[in-house]
Amino acid sequence: MPCPPRTGSATIESDFPGSAGAMSQEKRNFEFGPFRIDTVERLLFRGQETIPLTPKVADTLLALLSNAGRIVEKDDLMKAIWPDSFVDEGRDRDMR
Numbered sequence: 001m002p003c004p005p006r007t008g009s010a011t012i013e014s015d016f017p018g019s020a021g022a023m024s025q026e027k028r029n030f031e032f033g034p035f036r037i038d039t040v041e042r043l044l045f046r047g048q049e050t051i052p053l054t055p056k057v058a059d060t061l062l063a064l065l066s067n068a069g070r071i072v073e074k075d076d077l078m079k080a081i082w083p084d085s086f087v088d089e090g091r092d093r094d095m096r
Contacts (some may be wrong), residue, residue: 031064033092056081 028039036045042058044051053061059081064072078085 030062037065038041 030037030039034046035051037043037058038045039062042053042055042062044053044058044061048083060077065081
């Protein structure tokens with residue numbers, strides 16, 4: 001069973017129910033497996049290597065990490081990542 005991500009001391013708020021609002025700009029790093037993500041710079045690292053992320057991929061990863069240990073409902077994730085978009089259920093979202 002995977003270990004939950006380790007985090008720094010600052011807090012991140014999310015747009016999910018029960019949270020106080022949008023993600024804050026406080027410095028926080030999540031570590032999971034060989035990876036680390038800087039939430040302010042929105043950079044993903046594997047060791048010293050930087051792994052490029054598109055903005056929506058970074059948003060999705062941060063939303064999931066900030067809700068570690070909880071089930072994130074599809075509708076909540078879609079509202080947080082794509083608040084002004086309508087997507088037909090038969091179409092996949094473009095993460096770019």
